Amino acid sequence: MxxxxxxxxxxxxxxxxxxxFKATFRKQYxxxxxxxxxxxxxxxxxHDFNIILADQRMPVMTGVQFFEKIRDRYxxxxxxxxxxxxxxxxxxxxxxxxxxxxxxxxPWDYTYVENAxxxxxxxxxxxxxxxxxxxxxxxxxxxxxxxxxxxxxxxRAPLMSVLGIVNLALLEDDLQSQNEYLELIxxxxxxxxTFIINIIDYYKNARGVPVITDIDFEELITEVQATIQYLxxxxxxxxxxxxxQKGLFRSDVMKLRIIFNNLINNxxxxxxxxxxxxxxxxxxxxxxxGAKIIVEDNGAGIREIDQDKIFKMFYRxxxxxxxxxxxxxxxxxxxxxxxxxxNISSVYGEGSIFELNIPSxxx
Amino acid sequence: xxLIDIILIDDSAFDLFIYEKLLIKSGITxxxxxxxxxxxxxxxxxxxxxxxxxxxxxxxxxxxxMNGFExxxxxxxxxxxxxxxxxxxxxxxxxxxxxxxxxxxxxDILDLLPKxxxxxxxxxxxxx
Numbered sequence: 001m002x003x004x005x006x007x008x009x010x011x012x013x014x015x016x017x018x019x020x021f022k023a024t025f026r027k028q029y030x031x032x033x034x035x036x037x038x039x040x041x042x043x044x045x046x047h048d049f050n051i052i053l054a055d056q057r058m059p060v061m062t063g064v065q066f067f068e069k070i071r072d073r074y075x076x077x078x079x080x081x082x083x084x085x086x087x088x089x090x091x092x093x094x095x096x097x098x099x100x101x102x103x104x105x106x107p108w109d110y111t112y113v114e115n116a117x118x119x120x121x122x123x124x125x126x127x128x129x130x131x132x133x134x135x136x137x138x139x140x141x142x143x144x145x146x147x148x149x150x151x152x153x154x155x156r157a158p159l160m161s162v163l164g165i166v167n168l169a170l171l172e173d174d175l176q177s178q179n180e181y182l183e184l185i186x187x188x189x190x191x192x193x194t195f196i197i198n199i200i201d202y203y204k205n206a207r208g209v210p211v212i213t214d215i216d217f218e219e220l221i222t223e224v225q226a227t228i229q230y231l232x233x234x235x236x237x238x239x240x241x242x243x244x245q246k247g248l249f250r251s252d253v254m255k256l257r258i259i260f261n262n263l264i265n266n267x268x269x270x271x272x273x274x275x276x277x278x279x280x281x282x283x284x285x286x287x288x289x290g291a292k293i294i295v296e297d298n299g300a301g302i303r304e305i306d307q308d309k310i311f312k313m314f315y316r317x318x319x320x321x322x323x324x325x326x327x328x329x330x331x332x333x334x335x336x337x338x339x340x341x342x343n344i345s346s347v348y349g350e351g352s353i354f355e356l357n358i359p360s361x362x363x
Numbered sequence: 364x365x366l367i368d369i370i371l372i373d374d375s376a377f378d379l380f381i382y383e384k385l386l387i388k389s390g391i392t393x394x395x396x397x398x399x400x401x402x403x404x405x406x407x408x409x410x411x412x413x414x415x416x417x418x419x420x421x422x423x424x425x426x427x428x429m430n431g432f433e434x435x436x437x438x439x440x441x442x443x444x445x446x447x448x449x450x451x452x453x454x455x456x457x458x459x460x461x462x463x464x465x466x467x468x469x470x471d472i473l474d475l476l477p478k479x480x481x482x483x484x485x486x487x488x489x490x491x
Contacts, residue, residue, distance in 0.1 A: 149459055153425050157375065157478070160456040164381040164479030171388055188377055316427035325427070 005030040006121045007048065011040045011066070012055040012082065017106075021053075024110060029117070037066050044070060049077050050124045051117060053104070056083040056090060064090065067098030076127065078120040080104060143313075150314040151199065154324040158192040195324050201258050202330050205337065210252040212361050217243045217284045217291070220253065224260045233268055241282040249286040249360045255334040256358075259293075262327040263354055267297040272349075290340075290359040298351040307344055367489065368416045371397045372404045372434065373423035373454075382421065382454075382480050389482040391491065401426055401434040408438075408445055417448050419489065421480070422472075424455035424462060431455065435471050452476050452488065 007030045012018050018033040025031060032047065034040050037060055040052075052070075054063035061069070067079045081094050084106040094100045101123065102116040162185050169181040221241050228234065264280060271278040275298055283294040302310060306317040311332040316325040335342050340358035369392045373379050379397040386392050398404035401422070408415065424431035431453055438451070453466045456478040466475040474488055 150425075152459070153457065156456045156458065157425070158377075160478040161375065161377045161381065164378065164385070167479055167481075168381055168385050168388070171385075184377060184380070 006050050006117060008032070008051045008053060008117070009034075009040060009043060009047070009049045009077075010053040011035070011037060011058070011063070012053075013058040014055070017055070017082075025113075028114075037061055040066070041070065044074055044077075049074075051078045051080060051120045053080045053082055056081055056094075062090075064094045064098040064100075067094075067100060071099055076124065078124050080116055080120060082106060082108065146313070150324075154195050154326075155192065158188045158195075161188045195326070198324065198326050198330060202326065202333070205255060205258060205330060205334050208254065210337070211254065212250050212363065213253055215249045215251050215253060215256060215286070215291075217245050217249070217286055220256060221260065221282060221284070224257065224264055227261070228264055228268055231265075231268055233271070235271065235273070235278065237268060237271055238277065238279045239264070239282065240279065241284070243282075243284045243286075245284065245286040247288040248362075249288065249291055250363075251291075251338055251358060251361055255338055258334050259331050259356070262331045263295045266327060267295060267299055267352075271297065271299045272301075272351075286360075288360055288362065290357060293354075293356040293358065295354040295356075296351065297353075301348040301350050301352055302344070302346040303348045307346060310344075311342075365491075366393050367391060367491070368418045369395045370404060370407075370418055370420045371395055372401050372420060372426075372431075373397075374399050374426040375423070378423070378478070385480060385482065389486075391482070391486065391489075401429040401431065405429075405434060405437055405441075408449070409441060412442065412445055415445060415448050418450070420449060420451045421454040421476070422451055424453055424457050424466075432465065432469075435469055438471055450489075452485070454478060454480055 005028065008025075010018060010021055010031060010033045012021075012033070013035050015035055018035065022031050022033060032043060032049070034043065037054075037058065040054075043049075052067075054066055056063040058066075063081050063083070067081070070077075071079070079098060079100045080102045081098065081100045082104045083090065083094075091103070094103065101120050104113055104116060165181050165184050165188070169178055172178060172181070221243065225239060225241075228239075264282075267280045277298075279298055281294070281296040283292075283296070285292045302317060306315075309315045310317055310328050312325075313329040314325040315329075332342065335356060335358065338358050338361070340356060343355045344352060345355075346352035369386055371379055371382055371386075373382075376399065379399060383395045383397055386395050396407075398407065404420075422431045422434060429437070435451070438446075438449075451472055453472050453475045454477075455462070455466075455475065457463065457475075463475060466472050476484060476488070
């Protein structure tokens with residue numbers, strides 16, 4: 001059960017019933033009472049109740065009539081009828097028209113009422129949870145749909161490019177152009193491979209079991225740097241790193257590697273060739289509470305209109321030189337899973353600064 | 364055979380390179396203009412307007428910023444003069460049935476050609 005007490009509306013024209021109910025249960029539940037069905041309807045407009053208890057015999061309308069009236073408008077609220085003398089006709093009406101969950105006999109018995117309320121609330125809660133799950137499921141399905149659509153494009157497009165190049169190469173006798181075509185095929189295959197690796201990273205990040213270990217940032221960054229310096233786009237880029245690690249920092253090394261890999265890769269890919277000294281500065285301050293990581297570059301920068309969209313799945317900011325738009329999405333997911341945050345400040349044409357704050361997972 | 368003017372719109376530098384070469388090699392065209400952004404291509408069409416020769420556009424579908432369908436939507440509001448000179452084919456690797464349906468039902472798209480482009484197919488579609 002949640003920490004909030006169960007919210008109950010109780011309607012009975014006999015005021016002493018309301019008083020005694022309130023006196024008995026006020027510590028357990030959040031109780032609102034009224035002697036009038038008209039007031040009750042107004043309360044339903046403005047308040048959020050889990051359960052309604054109504055007396056059957058009331059002036060203006062009976063409890064069943066009242067339930068029948070409000071049923072469609074407030075289907076979530078569980079209805080319990082309190083009745084003194086039940087005849088079979090009223091009982092049938094209560095079930096068929098009022099769709100009540102329980103009857104409570106007057107004079108009511110404490111345990112019986114408590115039981116009825118507990119069960120009613122369980123039903124309320126289960127229905128709400130189910131609704132919530134359905135919404136989440138629908139969202140997950142939509143995302144999956146989008147994922148399959150975009151992923152199939154990103155898997156197929158480089159293959160079709162290769163096929164196009166092969167078709168073209170078959171028309172060509174000149175050996176020199178053949179080599180040029182092979183080079184294009186190589187690039188296209190490389191692009192496809194990068195995408196597949198990204199998808200696997202994404203999957204591991206989303207579904208994999210996190211493995212929390214002591215993190216050595218020095219080692220991690222050296223490792224990531226080693227894979228990056230062989231990239232054809234690397235050029236004369238300078239990467240400097242300042243690492244200040246005091247005490248143990250614990251986290252999921254897989255996710256951290258994905259984060260560093262993507263951020264540094266992007267900085268390499270989007271370096272500004274018109275600048276004489278392209279650089280990436282990495283700064284890490286780590287302690288047993290958390291790590292602050294800064295990745296700063298003097299690359300192409302990110303347009304202001306793109307800055308809040310770059311973490312979206314398959315969003316590609318640039319028309320040229322861009323990847324599939326999944327890298328920063330994975331970074332964002334990984335950081336979120338680690339309970340951290342990422343902020344970006346960037347000036348288009350000047351460079352970008354990514355600032356990450358990631359808590360240490362001490363367990 | 365009369366040579367046709369062709370505009371290629373594709374965010375992939377590879378594909379622009381490949382299809383420009385292929386089209387020129389095929390002998391159906393002498394000039395291929397390439398755009399890696401649909402927005403830029405649209406700007407070109409509207410600024411050229413009266414100077415525009417009769418042109419066939421090969422339009423990619425999935426592109427950042429403005430995709431193929433968004434281009435078609437924006438193309439809907441260009442002048443009649445431009446429209447009368449332009450024939451658009453969508454050229455895409457998509458196998459998504461919704462995309463195919465949408466492309467086939469659009470009055471501004473003559474047809475959806477699969478990637479990689481086959482010159483013979485294009486020739487047949489252009490009846491040359």
